[in-house]
Amino acid sequence: MSTASVTGPRTRRDLLERPLKVVFPLWVIGSVLLVAFPLYLVFLVSFAPGSALFGDTPKLFFTDFTLRWWQRVIEGGDLVPPLIKSLTVASITTLLAIVIAAPAAYVIARLRPSLRYTIVIGLLVTRMFPEFAIGISVATRFAGWGLVDTYLGLILAHLIGTLPFIAWILVGTFETVPIELEEAAQLDGASRMATLLRVVFPIAAGGIAVASLFVWLYSWNEFLYARLLITNQNTLPLQVFQAIDRGSTQTMATVAAVLTLPILLVVYFLQRHLRPGALTGAVKG
Amino acid sequence: MATLEQTVRVPAKSPVATWVRRYRFELALVLPLVTYVLVLTVAPIIDTFRLSFTSADGGLGLQNYRAMFGSEVFRTAVVNTLIVALLSLVLEIGVGLTVALALNVPFRGRGFVRTVTLVPIGVPTIVSGAVMLLIFARSGYLNSLLAGVANLVSLLPGIDWTFRPIGLTVAGGWRTLLTVAVADMWKVLPVMILIFLAGLQSIPEELYEAADVDGATRWQRFRRVVLPLLIPFITIAVILRAIDAFRIYELALVLSGRVEPVLGTYIGTVYLPPTSDQYTAAAGSIVLFAMIMVFIVLYLRFVAARGEIRS
Numbered sequence: 001m002s003t004a005s006v007t008g009p010r011t012r013r014d015l016l017e018r019p020l021k022v023v024f025p026l027w028v029i030g031s032v033l034l035v036a037f038p039l040y041l042v043f044l045v046s047f048a049p050g051s052a053l054f055g056d057t058p059k060l061f062f063t064d065f066t067l068r069w070w071q072r073v074i075e076g077g078d079l080v081p082p083l084i085k086s087l088t089v090a091s092i093t094t095l096l097a098i099v100i101a102a103p104a105a106y107v108i109a110r111l112r113p114s115l116r117y118t119i120v121i122g123l124l125v126t127r128m129f130p131e132f133a134i135g136i137s138v139a140t141r142f143a144g145w146g147l148v149d150t151y152l153g154l155i156l157a158h159l160i161g162t163l164p165f166i167a168w169i170l171v172g173t174f175e176t177v178p179i180e181l182e183e184a185a186q187l188d189g190a191s192r193m194a195t196l197l198r199v200v201f202p203i204a205a206g207g208i209a210v211a212s213l214f215v216w217l218y219s220w221n222e223f224l225y226a227r228l229l230i231t232n233q234n235t236l237p238l239q240v241f242q243a244i245d246r247g248s249t250q251t252m253a254t255v256a257a258v259l260t261l262p263i264l265l266v267v268y269f270l271q272r273h274l275r276p277g278a279l280t281g282a283v284k285g
Numbered sequence: 286m287a288t289l290e291q292t293v294r295v296p297a298k299s300p301v302a303t304w305v306r307r308y309r310f311e312l313a314l315v316l317p318l319v320t321y322v323l324v325l326t327v328a329p330i331i332d333t334f335r336l337s338f339t340s341a342d343g344g345l346g347l348q349n350y351r352a353m354f355g356s357e358v359f360r361t362a363v364v365n366t367l368i369v370a371l372l373s374l375v376l377e378i379g380v381g382l383t384v385a386l387a388l389n390v391p392f393r394g395r396g397f398v399r400t401v402t403l404v405p406i407g408v409p410t411i412v413s414g415a416v417m418l419l420i421f422a423r424s425g426y427l428n429s430l431l432a433g434v435a436n437l438v439s440l441l442p443g444i445d446w447t448f449r450p451i452g453l454t455v456a457g458g459w460r461t462l463l464t465v466a467v468a469d470m471w472k473v474l475p476v477m478i479l480i481f482l483a484g485l486q487s488i489p490e491e492l493y494e495a496a497d498v499d500g501a502t503r504w505q506r507f508r509r510v511v512l513p514l515l516i517p518f519i520t521i522a523v524i525l526r527a528i529d530a531f532r533i534y535e536l537a538l539v540l541s542g543r544v545e546p547v548l549g550t551y552i553g554t555v556y557l558p559p560t561s562d563q564y565t566a567a568a569g570s571i572v573l574f575a576m577i578m579v580f581i582v583l584y585l586r587f588v589a590a591r592g593e594i595r596s
Contacts, residue, residue, distance in 0.1 A: 014502040031384040035402045038416040104318035107311045130532045132552045133570040137329035221409035237411045256412045263407040
């Protein structure tokens with residue numbers, strides 16, 4: 001009786017109820033297609049037969065499968081050298097970013113709250129500047145220091161974009177490490193450095209791992225500094241751009257597939273760190 | 286020698302030196318980061334400001350800005366940047382929210398669907414550009430699809446639709462800018478879904494029940510209960526995205542290329558050879574920075590503040 005009185009007036013007035021039921025499955029399928037279909041196209045074009053002419057795009061569904069384009073891109077030297085360069089730069093950038101940002105983030109996390117937030121916000125404000133506003137002057141400096149076309153130059157440039165961001169993440173991580181543990185370690189006679197290395201960092205390892213991944217992905221995807229600082233050996237993102245510029249659809253799709261694959265794998269295995277709930281605290285805080 | 290010793294010893298007793306000695310461990314830990322940020326972020330930003338007011342012959346003044354605002358390409362780039370940024374923001378918030386609303390309803394296989402929509406979260410910008418080129422170029426999949434539809438329709442008696450393929454990326458005007466906005470939207474869609482799902486999950490179940498008990502329709506429930514509570518999350522999304530939407534570079538370079546410049550591509554073209562004009566490029570990036578700041582201030586002042594009062 002009571003349910004009837006609740007649902008009764010609603011079904012009468014709610015014109016959306018019935019159409020929503022019908023549309024809902026389409027709504028979900030549409031959402032999935034919207035996100036996934038464009039990615040499918042990249043892999044399709046890199047594996048499907050067709051001519052190398054720009055604009056000769058293969059049929060929408062796999063009718064035939066070929067490794068021709070992969071073979072051609074690998075043999076033409078369009079894939080392996082940029083892949084090695086991107087891997088090297090991203091890995092060294094990640095290592096350096098942690099070495100530079102983690103100790104500093106620990107100290108910032110132990111400051112009194114008002115000072116802590118001022119510093120963190122200060123760091124994040126640097127991210128509001130257009131990359132060009134920093135990049136132009138950095139590229140000009142690096143040219144003067146002989147850092148154009150060097151691994152070091154590109155790594156230093158990638159650190160600019162990542163340090164403030166991961167320092168921010170790591171401050172959050174270190175805040176959760178109880179200070180009592182450090183005090184206990186020091187009572188037991190550990191030096192401050194030993195406390196940091198043997199007690200604090202191991203507890204924060206999860207946060208440091210997530211921060212490392214962000215850095216690695218940033219460097220792996222980075223385009224602007226690479227374009228400003230590289231004239232000889234491309235990184236993978238630059239290689240995709242070069243393929244677009246030269247109008248070779250299959251090379252573009254193949255290199256793009258190589259660029260995308262590690263990211264899909266990494267995210268798939270790290271989903272649990274990306275739950276919506278994890279963001280709620282950050283947004284409300 | 287004696288004076289030198291003195292100058293060394295005197296500061297050792299000063300409060301600053303005591304402070305340095307007391308916190309030497311902490312200072313050593315922050316020093317690398319502080320040095321890095323000062324040398325390779327703060328100094329370059331100051332440098333860019335200075336460069337933007339310097340002319341090629343070394344004089345100071347507004348000549349870069351004056352020359353830039355006199356240029357037709359620059360003015361087009363400013364307008365295009367605004368159009369792309371607004372289009373992207375509207376698309377991103379609209380589509381992101383639409384998808385998140387569907388994924389917030391319990392249904393079988395929801396976990397799998399959420400995973401699929403989340404996994405492309407780190408897709409490189411340049412890949413997004415490449416993908417949209419596959420779709421929107423003259424020979425792209427959009428045209429094949431439209432041609433297919435045209436053929437089907439033409440099978441009906443009395444209708445003759447001859448389809449002419451459109452090269453959206455080279456057509457110029459708002460259609461070309463729309464491809465850039467769509468590429469940006471697609472790239473950040475997983476992030477938007479994640480933010481809005483977080484927002485939707487923060488709304489307590491009781492509020493939905495209360496709305497139902499009061500006889501609210503689905504639309505009323507969304508408009509009066511869900512949307513006001515999502516305002517903080519929309520604000521976060523807008524601010525996060527606005528910064529990037531104004532700075533858009535790779536996507537415009539790939540998709541709108543030479544037909545429709547945005548500020549990012551304008552600055553890039555001016556800075557890179559053959560022009561190699563760092564002064565105008567610096568002035569351009571200061572204008573871009575100003576646009577970002579103005580947008581955020583206006584948004585916080587008028588849109589976000591009003592939304593909070595209403596909710």
